[in-house]
Amino acid sequence: QKEVEQNSGPLSVPEGAIASLNCTYSDRGSQSFFWYRQYSGKSPELIMSIYSNGDKEDGRFTAQLNKASQYVSLLIRDSQPSDSATYLCAVNPRRGTYKYIFGTGTRLKVLA
Amino acid sequence: SAVISQKPSRDICQRGTSLTIQCQVDSQVTMMFWYRQQPGQSLTLIATANQGSEATYESGFVIDKFPISRPNLTFSTLTVSNMSPEDSSIYLCSVEGTSGVTRRRFFGPGTRLTVL
Numbered sequence: 001q002k003e004v005e006q007n008s009g010p011l012s013v014p015e016g017a018i019a020s021l022n023c024t025y026s027d028r029g030s031q032s033f034f035w036y037r038q039y040s041g042k043s044p045e046l047i048m049s050i051y052s053n054g055d056k057e058d059g060r061f062t063a064q065l066n067k068a069s070q071y072v073s074l075l076i077r078d079s080q081p082s083d084s085a086t087y088l089c090a091v092n093p094r095r096g097t098y099k100y101i102f103g104t105g106t107r108l109k110v111l112a
Numbered sequence: 113s114a115v116i117s118q119k120p121s122r123d124i125c126q127r128g129t130s131l132t133i134q135c136q137v138d139s140q141v142t143m144m145f146w147y148r149q150q151p152g153q154s155l156t157l158i159a160t161a162n163q164g165s166e167a168t169y170e171s172g173f174v175i176d177k178f179p180i181s182r183p184n185l186t187f188s189t190l191t192v193s194n195m196s197p198e199d200s201s202i203y204l205c206s207v208e209g210t211s212g213v214t215r216r217r218f219f220g221p222g223t224r225l226t227v228l
Contacts (some may be wrong), residue, residue: 034217043204043219044155088154090217092163098143098208100217102154 003027004091006103014111021106023089026070032092033065033072035053038105048074053098096101114139114209119176124226127193132191133223135205140185144204146178149222155204161188195227 013019036044050063062075086105116137146158159167167180179191205220
């Protein structure tokens with residue numbers, strides 16, 4: 001079992017719809033969770049971080065964490081073509097450690 | 113936040129040669145990280161570079177193949193030695209910083225390496 005798993009996609013959604021991206025992780029003791037966006041040919045940029053169970057909202061983005069089920073998701077409301085990118089889920093397994101485990105990413109395509 | 117630059121941005125190299133990638137940060141940072149992202153794959157941590165000490169390598173990566181220098185708190189180099197086509201990848205420099213109260217990992221623009 002991979003440490004951090006994501007569906008590679010592509011996930012296609014129409015413009016204005018909600019895009020839902022999911023990520024599961026294997027280490028039950030994981031503490032910190034991140035969503036990065038990576039445009040083709042560019043480096044990853046952090047868009048959301050979440051540390052406790054529940055929802056965290058930032059503009060059109062909502063991160064959801066369920067530690068009991070070991071999954072974290074990212075919702076993008078009112079999806080725009082500019083949201084088309086690969087979204088990487090990253091997990092920091094232990095508080096105070098530097099190691100991030102990245103998933104392989106989900107490619108999102110927002111259709112105009 | 114941290115602004116990271118990398119040189120070269122891309123290169124095409126012959127098998128058996130070596131390439132040194134430079135990473136420059138606009139602020140002093142304790143830890144710098146080197147990642148590899150192979151086509152269609154996720155980011156894999158190669159090593160962590162601390163100033164004044166030897167780099168710490170992850171499983172599957174060795175110093176002879178990926179020697180790292182960290183002469184000061186704003187600069188690091190990664191050398192890919194005795195290259196083979198399997199080394200074709202994007203190499204990313206990364207640092208840990210803060211944005212407000214949030215700790216976050218910043219990434220450089222990457223070096224796209226093709227080995228023929």
